[in-house]
Amino acid sequence: MPEQIAQKALEYGCRSVAFTYNDPVIFMEYAIDVAKECHAVDVKTVAVTAGYINPLPRKEFFSYIDAANVDLKGFTESFYHRICGGHLAPVLDTLIYLKHETSVWFEITTLLIPGENDSAEELEKLCRWVSDELGNDVPIHFTAFHPDFHMLEKSPTSVNTLKQAYHIAKNIGLNYVYAGNVYAPQLQSTYCPHCGELLIGRDGYVLDQWHLKGNTCASCGQEIPGVFESTPGQWGSRRIPILFSPSE
Numbered sequence: 001m002p003e004q005i006a007q008k009a010l011e012y013g014c015r016s017v018a019f020t021y022n023d024p025v026i027f028m029e030y031a032i033d034v035a036k037e038c039h040a041v042d043v044k045t046v047a048v049t050a051g052y053i054n055p056l057p058r059k060e061f062f063s064y065i066d067a068a069n070v071d072l073k074g075f076t077e078s079f080y081h082r083i084c085g086g087h088l089a090p091v092l093d094t095l096i097y098l099k100h101e102t103s104v105w106f107e108i109t110t111l112l113i114p115g116e117n118d119s120a121e122e123l124e125k126l127c128r129w130v131s132d133e134l135g136n137d138v139p140i141h142f143t144a145f146h147p148d149f150h151m152l153e154k155s156p157t158s159v160n161t162l163k164q165a166y167h168i169a170k171n172i173g174l175n176y177v178y179a180g181n182v183y184a185p186q187l188q189s190t191y192c193p194h195c196g197e198l199l200i201g202r203d204g205y206v207l208d209q210w211h212l213k214g215n216t217c218a219s220c221g222q223e224i225p226g227v228f229e230s231t232p233g234q235w236g237s238r239r240i241p242i243l244f245s246p247s248e
Contacts, residue, residue: 006037020048035064051094068106074117075126099134107139127172137225144181194222207232
């Protein structure tokens, strides 16, 4: 039940509950019920979504969401039609909606599939659109593809491709760019866009450096967009089973 999830989050010291793996727009009503119970005990909610949702339910859904990670799966209509069975425009519309009509903190993730959506030309167009329409402070994550399911014939994404995407985004002016699904701490850490100092060092799920004062750079005082607590959490590569008793 929704209240059980909220209470377990509170019991285990979770700061947020994420709706993920199955896109929460599929179970929107249930996600909203869970979000209401979480907010009642001061637990935040996060949506991991493809952003493919009509305007009316989108407004209702995101009114209960504190943060979102939106998959921008590619930047051509042909990719969305052929690979995803959908369209690009509705996803772009959701990103513009989140930026200009909500207070939801959101980030973008693009999985780079070799030969499908990883060309320098497409990545440049994607990054320029983000810069022009959403601004340079929206974080973007480029993640590595691994062969699975219907794409076993594809090769894994190379580190060089991720580095190329990273540098394209940086050269266009995006301030917070990351590479994922590979071991590359330098490409997964956060740097001050003003003075270049390391702000948050990441080694996998471990935060090994923290140079923020509140939401500002400890070195130059530049304000850093985001949602930060006063001290870093003790994160790591761990899984904690959430147990429900029969009576629950």
